[in-house]
Amino acid sequence: MASSPRPGAPCRSPKTVGKPLKGHGGNVYSLAFGKIDGRTVLVSGSTDGTVRLWDPAEGRPLGKPVKAHGGGVYSVGFMTVGDRTLAVSAGRDRAVRLWKLASVR
Template sequence: MTASLRDPRMGQGMDTRSWDVHAGPIYCLATGVLDGKTVITSGGADSTVRVWDLATCQPLGQPYTGHRGEVVAVTLADLDGRLVVVSAGEDGSVHVRNLATGQPVGAPFTCGERIGCLAVSAG
């Protein structure tokens, strides 16, 4: 699936950037700042979460795997001073990964039912 981004600062005649992101539909996006770069995380029908440098439209690292179904929700959060990506999906699991390293933070949570949305609160 190809994604397109528009720079709202450009007004009319906006700059549009497109790149191939997922094998299938993209269901969710979240943005954040990692090491001074604005990044986008995306989740899709291919059961992966991907991280992109917004300025270059280049992937940062390998896709995150582990879901056994479509990823339908992603969000970013601060966890003990580190930025994490939280993803949920059709398989009823919630995965947490360190955004800087891509490594899992603990074991996935499971509930046995499709999870369609996420919210994170600083606490």
């Protein structure tokens, strides 16, 4: 069984897994994981006003970025309404938007 480091003990530096997910034109300040059709996906929001959907297992974007807000995206997440998973975003334009997500294959 792995043990936790003792309080105050230095931790080893973590190493990244895979390549960075790149595709926004601005800084990325919001991320959320969710599931579509049982598959784990990642949604990201950027200061360029776009929202992107990613396949974290494959390290690739799913589709093109969506211009979601006039100004930066402050927050993204997932929610379920009935049997559908939606993405949600909030931006500098003071709007909250819900996004239908297509099936992911």
